Amino acid sequence: MNHTETLPALRAIGVPYKRVDGRLKVTGAAQYAGDFTANGLTYGFVVSSTIAAGRIVSIDSSAALALPGVLHVLTYQNRPELPRADKAYKDMVAPGGSPLRPLWDDRVWYSGQPVALVMAESLELARHAASLVEVRYESAPHQTAMREVLMKAEPPSTEKGGFEPPPEPRGDADAAVAGAAVRVDEFYSTPAEYHNPMEMHGCTVVPGEHGNLTVYEKTQGVVNTKTYLTTVFGLKDDEVRVVSPFVGGAFGSGLRPQYHLALAVMAARELKRPVRVTLTRQQMFTFAHRPQTIQRVALGAAANGKLQAVIHEAVSETSQYEDYCDVVVNWAGRLYQCENVTLGYKVARLDVPTPADMRAPGAAQGLFPLEVAMDELAEALRMDPLELRLINYAERDANKNLPFSSKALRECYREGAARFGWGKRPLAPRARREGNEWIGWGMATGAWEALQNEASARAVLGRDGIVTVSSSTADIGTGTYTAMTQIAADALSMPLHDIVFELGDTRLPKAPIEGGSWTVSSVGSAVDAACKRLHNRLVELARQHGGARFASVAREDIRRVGKRLVCGFGADDSIGIDTLLERAGLESLEEQANVKPHEKQQAYSMGTHSAIFVEARVDEALGTVRVTRVVSAVAAGHIVNPKTAGNQIAGGVVWGISMALHEDGQFDHDIGRQMNHNFAEYHIPVNADIHDIDVLFVDEHDDIVNPLGAKGVGEIGVVGVAAAVSNAIWHATGKRMRDLPMTLDKLFA
Incomplete structure (x- = not known):
């Protein structure tokens, strides 16, 4: 037996460690988007529309501008020029589509839509001045009741949103329901639900000397936000940096850049001063929300409980300017074994903001009626609900x-x-x-x-033995900092306190948005790969510069213990990492990995x-x-x-x-x-x-x-x-x- 086999490997994955960022959060040291500051900081406050549909006739800002300390009132009439082509950024936000472009023109799409931004020397002054802005409207007929337009619902367009259509019908579900020994056929509904994280949406935009921007934003993906800004404002890649080290909750509301971001950037470029725009709690109800649905589920079964038919049809709301779609009905076709399945999905247009992904979008709404209907079927069969599910368990x-x-x-x-x-x-x-x-x-x-998406990560080992691992992913409160630190520690056989994980900055290796429950799968795989590459490189350095003993042993016999590399228990079987890097003429050792889903x-x-x-x-x-x-x-x-x-x-x-x-x-x-x-x-x-x-x-x-x-x-x-x-x-x-x-x-x- 090789004597190095007695050295225990450190294991971090699977251990219930406390959050590595917990102390920063509970002591107030963690900085969120609205916490960053800069010299000459200006505050913006959004003026929201009071009608649900129509046009702006006039905007009178004179009373607001007369107040000392009010710097500007931005409206559709005086905003900077913006590119007109929606297609330029259609696929660069999540979910897909063309988000509301604030202050684009005089059109009002929904009540609460931003119609002006007041900028002042203090938040209190900006808020008061906003109350003095007089907006006159020409109202148009509106509709916010989905049941009133239910019969007008249509299949969504793949051109206006990221729609995943239901699979084609299998068998003849209508006939199977009609001929079933036991059947359930009912309607169910879910209401509109609204994102309300503890941290309200906001950002701080700091312009540089040469027109470049540093944007501190509440976001689930700094790369996504940067792509949005460079495209909408026609900026070059090196002219925008987006930073988001901490997010006070999101679960979908931070996937897409919300309207406060575009307003803040417009204001900062107009004033050539740092601008902070944060939304009120009331304004948090004027964009991202889970769409309301009305759904029909029909199940047919034999007397022994075996499903013979599944029909799941849903109508959900969308805005007048986009086709937003959750994947609501597809789950019914995969969760239980059944030969006759029909799934249908439509959207009804309302004068409301476009809905947004909200934790488990589609599944949260779609599994509600399906699982209640299964319980109703069990009742009709006089069968235990768990037994019914096991009878219809899907192996594929x-x-x-x-x-x-x-x-x-x-x-x-x-x-x-x-x-x-x-x-x-x-x-x-x-x-x-x-x-x-x-x-x-x-x-x-x-x-x-x-799911897994393409992601990159970098690992850098310094002479002090500390490894800094980085990726531009986010932590919306889910524990990303901690999970990535554990993955890195496991790959390097290092204790957690010798690992520093950095995220939330577009200067770091690219990562997808944090959403869809794919961050550990995607970014974690990149972190694992980068750290293993770093370890292998360090082992090679030891074989080259560690002396005769290291050169003579197998690679797998060289392991890290603390801040040293060891290959045995003798005096010549150990070398400090600082000494090794010094011998190699290196201040640090760096490796990067990009990981994609495999075929x-x-x-x-x-x-x-x-x-x-x-x-x-x-x-x-x-x-x-x-x-x-x-x-x-x-x-x-x-x-x-x-x-x-x-x-x-x-x-x-x-x-x-x-x-x-x-x-x-x-x-x-x-x-x-x-x-x-x-x-x-x-x-x-x-x-x-x-x-x-x-x-x-x-x-x-x-x-x-x-x-x-x-x-x-x-x-x-x-x-x-x-x-x-x-x-x-x-x-x-x-x-x-x-x-x-x-x-x-x-x-x-």
Whole structure:
């Protein structure tokens, strides 16, 4: 046995380390987009439209400009010239399409649209001055009620948005439903839900001496933001730097550059001074939101529970100027085995801003009716809902006719049910009661894709033994800093405290936007590759400059221990990294890697899966619902950090409870304006609404999805939760809830 085999390898992946950036955040040292400052900083405040459709007749800024300290009021009439071609940046934002171009012309598309930007020496002054800007409008008829235009809905255009059409029908689902021994055919709805991260959207734009810009922006992708700015403003690549080291929550709202960014850049270039524009909480309701949907699910089954037909049709909202589309119905064609499947998707145009991706876009809405309908089918069959799902378990992705790279959903069902105690569940509803509360148990399935995109990373070793790893990815609160540090430490067999990970800067190697749960898969694979290259290069240096002992041993026998390289236990079997680099004439050692998805992935369908089990208690007199216990069992490949990943799933469960019981964007359709655009009336859960959440990860090996075998967990946590809550409410009360949110007025209806 070689004596070096007794040296233990450091393992970082799979260890529940605390967040490496946690201290910066809790001490206030972390800088967000609105925290950066510069000499001569100017503050911008957005003036929002008060009509839902029409045109601007006039804008009178004289009263605002008369105030000392007010520097300028930017409108469509005096904004700088911008390129006209939408196609120049259609494919450079996420989701695809042509975002609203603020102050483009006199057209008003929706209530709350930005119509002016006031710039002043202080935020308070800018806000007051904005209230003095008088805008006269010519109103046009508007429509914000989707049910009024439901019959006008049309299939979305692939030219106006990033639409992924449903697969072609399989078999004859209509005939199969009609001839089924047992069938369910119902309509379901989900409301518009709004992004409300703790950090509101904002940016600080600092112009340089030669017209270059440094932009501190809340974004999920600095490269995406830079591409948007260079294209829209006709700037060269070296004229823009985008920086975003910390993001106070996003989950979709930061994928696309929002209107405050373009306004701030226009203002900074106009004034030739640094400008900060931050949105108010009310203005956070004037762009990114999850679109409302109306969906039909029809299921037909044999008497033994075997599915014979699945029909899932959905209509969701979009704006008048874009075709935004979530992938809502496709999941029904892959989650369960069925030979007759028809999926359809349409969009209805409203006078509202374009919707946006929101955590698990499409799946969060689409799995709600599908999983409630499966529960209704189990009720009609007098069958346990979990048994029904196992009977119809899909071994292949029928949409793509491909095998799964891995799918441990059976294990999720088994381990989640055991942890929850599902075997003790009464089959009939209204079977358990404590005091005034009926107690019900419900479950649902969750699914999301496991994706990988091209990404780059760099690793630099200094003489001090510290390795700095970097990539221009983002951390929206998901734990990217920590996960990448662990991946680097594992690849280098180093302790975490000797690794520094940098992100959120366009000067760093390119990375995709942080979204779709693909960051660990994409950026993590690049970090792993760059660090392994660095280690191999360091080993070669040791063989060349470490002396006779290092030159005589095999490469795999040379390992790093602390800040030294060793190949044994003798005096000549060790050399300091600083000494090695000095002998080689190097101040540092650097390697970079670019990783792309490999071709063998095309032969598989890749995804994450979950099983959610919920206990709900419903007060018979008050109609209030308490979700007192949740078990979420997740299969997501190799988990890099069980602590941060578990936090992600628990956060998704909270969001799912919020979706089920609280969130609802409510409009006054007469004036076409959302009325609950604040935290007082747009309800989200508080601590008292959340009780026991138990997250478990099942073992799942996957050597196809990426070199790490890791799948993302950002989205999967929320999928299926609302359906499980609905099913638990039915089990408690005997009443089906098909429209979100499930509020007490609907329970009593």
